[in-house]
Amino acid sequence: xxxxxxxxxxxxxxxxxxxxxxxxxxxxxxxxxxxxxxxxxxxxxxxxxxxxxxxxxxxxxxxxxxxxxxxxxxxxxxxxxxxxxxxxxxxxxxxxxxxxxxxxxxxxxxxxxxxxxxxxxxxxxxxxxxxxxxxxxxxxxxxxxxxxxxxxxxxxxxxxxxxxxxxxxxxxxxxxxxxxxxxxxxxxxxxxxxxxxxxxxxxxxxxxxxxxxxxxxxxxxxxxxxxxxxxxxxxxxxxxxxxxxxxxxxxxxxxxxxxxxxxxxxxxxx
Amino acid sequence: xxxxxxxxxxxxxxxxxxxxxxxxxxxxxxxxxxxxxxxxxxxxxxxxxxxxxxxxxxxxxxxxxxxxxxxxxxxxxxxxxxxxxxxxxxxxxxxxxxxxxxxxxxxxxxxxxxxxxxxxxxxxxxxxxxxxxxxxxxxxxxxxxxxxxxxxxxxxxxxxxxxxxxxxxxxxxxxxxxxxxxxxxxxxxxxxxxxxxxxxxxxxxxxxxxxxxxxxxxxxxxxxxxxxxxxxxxxxxxxx
Numbered sequence: 001x002x003x004x005x006x007x008x009x010x011x012x013x014x015x016x017x018x019x020x021x022x023x024x025x026x027x028x029x030x031x032x033x034x035x036x037x038x039x040x041x042x043x044x045x046x047x048x049x050x051x052x053x054x055x056x057x058x059x060x061x062x063x064x065x066x067x068x069x070x071x072x073x074x075x076x077x078x079x080x081x082x083x084x085x086x087x088x089x090x091x092x093x094x095x096x097x098x099x100x101x102x103x104x105x106x107x108x109x110x111x112x113x114x115x116x117x118x119x120x121x122x123x124x125x126x127x128x129x130x131x132x133x134x135x136x137x138x139x140x141x142x143x144x145x146x147x148x149x150x151x152x153x154x155x156x157x158x159x160x161x162x163x164x165x166x167x168x169x170x171x172x173x174x175x176x177x178x179x180x181x182x183x184x185x186x187x188x189x190x191x192x193x194x195x196x197x198x199x200x201x202x203x204x205x206x207x208x209x210x211x212x213x214x215x216x217x218x219x220x221x222x223x224x225x226x227x228x229x230x231x232x233x234x235x236x237x238x239x240x241x242x243x244x245x246x247x248x249x250x251x252x253x254x255x256x257x258x259x260x261x262x263x264x265x266x267x268x269x270x
Numbered sequence: 271x272x273x274x275x276x277x278x279x280x281x282x283x284x285x286x287x288x289x290x291x292x293x294x295x296x297x298x299x300x301x302x303x304x305x306x307x308x309x310x311x312x313x314x315x316x317x318x319x320x321x322x323x324x325x326x327x328x329x330x331x332x333x334x335x336x337x338x339x340x341x342x343x344x345x346x347x348x349x350x351x352x353x354x355x356x357x358x359x360x361x362x363x364x365x366x367x368x369x370x371x372x373x374x375x376x377x378x379x380x381x382x383x384x385x386x387x388x389x390x391x392x393x394x395x396x397x398x399x400x401x402x403x404x405x406x407x408x409x410x411x412x413x414x415x416x417x418x419x420x421x422x423x424x425x426x427x428x429x430x431x432x433x434x435x436x437x438x439x440x441x442x443x444x445x446x447x448x449x450x451x452x453x454x455x456x457x458x459x460x461x462x463x464x465x466x467x468x469x470x471x472x473x474x475x476x477x478x479x480x481x482x483x484x485x486x487x488x489x490x491x492x493x494x495x496x497x498x499x500x501x502x503x504x505x506x507x508x509x510x
Contacts, residue, residue, distance in 0.1 A: 003320040007294050210282030213471030219286040225293035248471045251464040 006234040010035035013086045014231065015079070017069055017129060018096030020047030022198045023148075023223050027093055029054055030224025034232070036091065037061035039082040043068055061086055069096045069125035070117075072132075079132040091144045091231045092133045097122040097170075103162045115162055122166035126173060130188075134181065143186040144231040147174050151194050151246045167192075171242055178240025187239040189230050194218055194246025213248030284472060297322030300378045302371070304328045304361055304418055305388030307339035310437070310485060314385050315343050316350070323383060324353035326374045330388040330410060332360040353378070361388055361414035364421075371421040380429065384422040386415045386436045386459075396450040404451045411455035416462055423466070423475060432475035436463050440483050 014031045018024040020042035028038050032055040040048040040055070040062065048064035055062035063085035067078035082089055100121050102114030126147050137143025152160060153167030174190040181188060196218040197203040209216040226245055229235055244250050301318045305311035307329035315325045325347045329336035337358045347354035355377060359370040374381050390410035392403060415436050426432025441449050442456030459479060466477040484501055 003317040004294055208282035209284065212282070213468045215282050215284030215472045216286055219289075221289045222286075229294075248467045251467040 003234070007229060007232045008035050009091070009228065009232055012036045012090040012231075013039065013082075013088050014091035014093060015039040015041065015082050015089050015133065016093040016095060017041045017067070017078075017125075018094075018148075019051055020044050021051075023193075023196055023220060024093075024095040025051050025054075026220045026224050027095065027227045029058070030221075030228050031091075031093075031231070032058040032060045032062075033224075034228045035060070037086050039063045039065055039086060039089075041065045041067045041069075041078055041082075042096065069094075069129060070120040072128040075125075075128040075132050079136070083136065088140060089133050089136050090140065090142070091146070092129060092137075093146045093148075093227060093231065094126050094129045095148045096125055096129075097148060097166075099160075099163055104159050106159055107161050110162075118162035119166050119169075122163070123169040123173070126170050130177060134186070137181075137186050138184055141185060143181075144235075145177070145186065145188040146227060146230050147188070147190040149174070149190045149192045149242065151192050151244065151250050154192055154242070154244075154250060174242075175240045182239045187236065189235075189238055189241045189243060191223070191226065191230070192242050192244045192246065192250070193223070194244075194249045196220060196223065209247075211249075212246070213252060216247065218245060218247060295322055296383070299323045299382040300326070300374065300380050301383035301385065302326045302328070302374055302381060302418070302422060303385045303387060304414070305330055305386065305437070306343045307336040308387070308389065310389070310482075311385075311387035312339075312343040312346070314387050314437075316346050318383065318385070319347040319350045319352040319354075322352070324378060326355040326357055326370075326377075328357040328359045328361065328370060330361050330390065330414065332358050332363075332366065361418060362409040364417050367414075367417040368421050371418070371425060375425055381422055381425045382429075382431060382433065384418060384426075384432070384434045386418055386434075388414055389437070389439075390452075392452050393446075393448040394451075395448055399451055407451040408455050408458070411452065412458040412462070415459050419462070419466060419477070423470065426475045427470065427473050430474040432470075432473075434463075434466070434475065434477040436477070436479050438463070438479045438481050440481050442481060 009031060014036045016024055016028050016038060019028040019040040028040055028051050031038050037060050038055045040051045042048050043066065045066050048066065052062035052064040063082065065078050065081045068074045100118040102110035103118055130145055147170050149170045150167040152164045153171045157164055171190055174188055178188040194212065195206050197206055203217060226243065230238065230243060296318060301323040303311055303315040303325055306315045306327035315327050319325050327340050327344050329340045341356045344354040344356040355374060357370045357373060359366045361367055371381065390407060392407045419434060436459050438459040439456040441453040442460045446453055463477050463479045470477060
C-alpha cells in the first residue's frame with residue numbers, strides 16, 4: 001500500500017448533508033472520485049437527485065435522501081433510509097448550515113425565534129446528525145465524522161452573533177466528541193472555512209477577495225481534496241482537530257490581515 | 271522577490287489555481303525534507319517519494335552518525351524509483367543551509383516542497399536550564415526552520431510556487447512542564463509560520479504547520495521504556 005492508497009475511500013459509504021449544491025455537492029463528487037458511495041441529503045429533492053446522478057456517473061453507488069436537519073425525527077429517518085439504501089455509514093460529513101434570518105443585525109433587534117432557528121440550523125443539527133449515526137459507527141467498529149465550522153467560529157464578527165456563536169459551538173462540540181469517541185475508533189474533526197462565495201453578488205459584497213492574504217476566495221472544488229483526506233485512512237491519527245482552509249485569513253488573526261511596514265533596527269540604514 | 275512596501279490590500283482578484291486532475295500526485299515535484307535522520311522525517315521523505323516527488327534529505331546537525339541515517343532514508347527513496355540526494359548539513363549554520371539549498375537547485379533546477387521535520391527534544395526544570403541549553407534548543411528547533419524557510423523560500427518565490435510545512439509540537443501552544451525552552455522554540459515556529467504565510471500569501475508559496483504530539487520512535491522518549499510507560503498512562507486511550 002502506497003501513501004496515495006491511504007487517501008482512497010473505496011468501499012466506504014459517506015452520508016453528506018447539505019449536498020444538493022455548492023460546497024456539499026463538491027465534496028460529494030470528490031468523495032465519489034476517491035471511491036466512496038455517497039448518500040446525498042438536503043431539503044430539495046431535485047438537487048440531491050441531480051448530485052446522486054453525478055455520483056453514479058462516476059461509477060459509485062448513490063442515494064438521494066431528503067431531510068431537514070433542524071428536525072431530529074427527520075434526521076433519524078435520513079439515517080434509516082441511508083442504511084436501507086447503501087447498507088452502512090462509514091463517514092458522516094455534516095455540511096448543512098449557514099446564515100439565517102436576522103443574523104447580521106444588532107442583537108437587540110432580532111427575535112428569539114430567529115436566534116433559535118439559526119442555532120438549530122448550525123449547532124443543534126450537528127448534534128442531531130452525529131447522535132443519529134454514532135450507534136451505527138460503534139457497531140461497525142470505526143467511523144469518520146467531519147463537521148463544518150468557519151473562521152468565524154474562531155473570532156468575532158460585528159453583528160454576526162448567531163453564526164459566530166453557533167460555529168464556535170460546532171468547534172468545541174467536535175473537540176469534546178473527539179475525546180468521547182476516539183477510543184471507539186471514530187475520528188471527529190471540523191473544517192473552519194473562509195470565504196467560498198457561491199454567487200457573483202456574494203463575491204462582490206465580500207470585497208473581491210482583496211482582504212484575504214492570498215488575494216482570492218476559496219474555489220468550490222478546493223474543499224473536496226481536503227475533506228477526502230480528513231475522512232481517509234491517511235488521517236486516522238487526526239482527531240478533534242480544527243482544519244483551517246481560509247487563504248491565510250486567520251494567520252493574520254485579524255481582518256483585513258496582519259501587515260507591518262519596514263522598520264530597520266536603530267542605526268541601520270533603511 | 272516580494273517586496274511588500276505597501277500593504278497588499280489594494281487588489282483582490284488573484285486567479286484561482288486550476289482544478290488538478292490528481293490532487294495528491296507529487297510527480298515532477300522536488301522536495302527537501304530536513305530531520306530525515308529520525309523516523310518521523312524519514313517517514314515523511316518516504317511518503318513524498320511514494321506520492322511521486324524526488325527528495326533531498328538532510329538531518330539536523332550534519333554529524334557523521336546522523337549522515338549514516340540520512341543516507342539510509344535516501345536509499346529507501348531510491349528504492350521507490352525516485353531521485354534522491356543525501357545532504358550533510360548543520361541546519362543552524364546559515365552558510366551551510368544556503369549551500370544545501372543551492373545544491374538541490376543545481377542538481378534538479380527546482381525546489382517545490384520543504385518539510386522541516388528536525389526536532390531536538392529538551393525537557394528540564396527551567397531553573398536548571400543553562401543559557402547554553404536554551405540557545406541550543408532555540409537554534410535547533412527555531413533558527414534552523416527560519417534558515418531553511420529563507421533559503422528555500424527564495425527559490426520558491428522566484429518560481430512563484432512553493433509548499434512549506436513546518437513540523438511543530440502541541441507544546442508550542444499548550445503549557446508543558448519542564449519544556450520552557452522547547453515550547454518557546456516550537457511556539458516560535460508557529461508564529462514564524464503564520465508570519466510567512468501572510469507575507470508570502472500572494473506569491474504562490476504556502477506555509478503551514480503540522481503540530482504533532484508524542485509519537486513512537488521520538489528521540490529520547492519513544493525509545494525509553496520508562497518515559498514510554500508514563501506517557502502512555504497520561505495520553506487519551508488509543509483506538510481499541
